[in-house]
Amino acid sequence: MFKGKDIVSIRDLREEEMEKIFEIARDMIPIAKGEKREEYLRGYVLANLFFEPSTRTRMSFEAAMDRLGGKVLGFSNPSATSISKGETLADTIRMFDAYSDVIVIRHPLEGAARLAADFAEHPVINAGDGAGQHPTQTLLDIFTIVQEFGHVDGLKITLMGDLRYGRTVHSLAIALSYLDAEVHLLSPRTLKMPKHIIREMKKEPEIHERLEDVLEDSDVFYVTRIQKERFPDPTEYMKVAGSYSITKEHVKKMKDRAIIMHPLPRVNEIEPEVDYTPHARYFKQAFYGVPIRMAILALVLGVIE
Amino acid sequence: MTDQVLKVQKIRNGIVIDHIPCGMALKVLKILGIEGDIGSTVTLAMHVKSKNGWKDVVKIEDRYLDERELDKISLIAPTATVNIVKDYKVVTKHRVKVPDVVKGIVKCMNPRCITNQNEPIEPEFKVVSKDKIIIKCRYCGREMDSEDIVENIL
Numbered sequence: 001m002f003k004g005k006d007i008v009s010i011r012d013l014r015e016e017e018m019e020k021i022f023e024i025a026r027d028m029i030p031i032a033k034g035e036k037r038e039e040y041l042r043g044y045v046l047a048n049l050f051f052e053p054s055t056r057t058r059m060s061f062e063a064a065m066d067r068l069g070g071k072v073l074g075f076s077n078p079s080a081t082s083i084s085k086g087e088t089l090a091d092t093i094r095m096f097d098a099y100s101d102v103i104v105i106r107h108p109l110e111g112a113a114r115l116a117a118d119f120a121e122h123p124v125i126n127a128g129d130g131a132g133q134h135p136t137q138t139l140l141d142i143f144t145i146v147q148e149f150g151h152v153d154g155l156k157i158t159l160m161g162d163l164r165y166g167r168t169v170h171s172l173a174i175a176l177s178y179l180d181a182e183v184h185l186l187s188p189r190t191l192k193m194p195k196h197i198i199r200e201m202k203k204e205p206e207i208h209e210r211l212e213d214v215l216e217d218s219d220v221f222y223v224t225r226i227q228k229e230r231f232p233d234p235t236e237y238m239k240v241a242g243s244y245s246i247t248k249e250h251v252k253k254m255k256d257r258a259i260i261m262h263p264l265p266r267v268n269e270i271e272p273e274v275d276y277t278p279h280a281r282y283f284k285q286a287f288y289g290v291p292i293r294m295a296i297l298a299l300v301l302g303v304i305e
Numbered sequence: 306m307t308d309q310v311l312k313v314q315k316i317r318n319g320i321v322i323d324h325i326p327c328g329m330a331l332k333v334l335k336i337l338g339i340e341g342d343i344g345s346t347v348t349l350a351m352h353v354k355s356k357n358g359w360k361d362v363v364k365i366e367d368r369y370l371d372e373r374e375l376d377k378i379s380l381i382a383p384t385a386t387v388n389i390v391k392d393y394k395v396v397t398k399h400r401v402k403v404p405d406v407v408k409g410i411v412k413c414m415n416p417r418c419i420t421n422q423n424e425p426i427e428p429e430f431k432v433v434s435k436d437k438i439i440i441k442c443r444y445c446g447r448e449m450d451s452e453d454i455v456e457n458i459l
Contacts, residue, residue, distance in 0.1 A: 109417055109419045111419040
């Protein structure tokens with residue numbers, strides 16, 4: 001079912017395929033923690049092609065491959081490669097395809113991963129293309145929720161912060177709606193979820209502008225960073241950022257089992273004191289990136305079926 | 306003067322693009338690249354009464370259309386019919402058909418799409434709605450409607 005499959009968009013995966021990835025990821029957790037040793041990917045080579053900077057995604061793919069006994073080659077700074085000499089992406093992909101068994105790509109332009117998949121014979125995994133898709137992030141986000149609640153359907157999930165430019169929230173909103181979650185969107189007026197994303201959702205989400213409207217009955221708060229550069233006026237930024245951040249006071253009003261997630265890096269949209277409350281899940285969520293990516297690599301390489 | 310006025314002259318050889326949605330005739334000419342003198346007669350009628358309401362009609366003398374041009378017309382005027390006229394007679398008449406996939410005739414309007422770089426690929430779109438035309442880029446996922454298509458025809 002998975003061998004040779006490209007993972008370019010979250011829409012490439014059916015619900016049962018997501019469940020399969022989660023099932024394997026659960027088995028991978030002790031290996032990701034280093035508590036158990038397995039070498040499923042010994043002899044396999046991953047090409048990790050990062051055309052723009054990334055810390056978590058790149059390192060977690062490396063960790064995933066290393067933990068399973070495989071090797072990683074690639075770059076994190078394209079200026080040191082022949083791309084800076086004007087080589088097309090198609091040619092770069094053909095070359096790395098010849099050197100490796102699976103390709104992971106992060107690229108500043110939308111659609112770059114689909115192009116890579118067209119030219120590579122080996123499976124291609126999209127690690128983020130411009131404002132487009134970032135399916136492994138979406139998978140680890142959903143996995144975090146499933147690990148916590150056992151299901152996604154019926155949960156009241158609030159996506160908050162920068163819903164306009166934040167890449168992770170776009171594919172997450174669509175996926176959650178297809179998994180029958182009750183999606184709520186909370187953002188300043190200028191950073192609303194784009195209409196074309198809402199159009200793709202299975203059910204119309206509820207839209208809010210005040211945290212108080214969703215604070216007491218959300219099961220999940222998915223917080224994203226509001227970037228300063230989106231606001232020409234710094235005082236406007238300060239005002240807006242303040243009303244979309246989570247403080248210890250907010251946490252007191254949340255449901256007992258509510259969880260707070262964040263794709264990281266966090267700046268000040270979650271107060272550091274919140275880290276020590278039983279609601280914080282963002283570091284665990286970041287850790288899940290490793291077992292999820294281990295599962296995807298093992299499945300697309302066909303070593304686990 | 307009676308009500309019976311011949312508004313648009315018959316043509317001898319050429320094509321009649323009929324049943325164009327009202328207001329789209331100029332866009333049909335634009336995507337066929339007819340923007341100045343092409344050396345033959347072009348007649349255009351907008352807001353013409355037809356059986357089911359109103360329509361636009363375009364007649365072009367001594368010009369025929371290839372598949373690619375028919376596909377282009379279908380994307381902005383999905384209800385159009387194209388009649389081929391020879392010696393004042395309609396010899397063939399066919400409705401344009403909106404294809405399922407549009408390849409190489411429209412470029413993606415998203416400047417950040419990889420297809421707008423110097424890569425060896427043709428832009429490709431899936432037609433997601435045929436009543437009100439909406440196409441979606443296979444690479445970046447951007448959706449485009451008829452207005453966007455006219456601006457980005459290749």
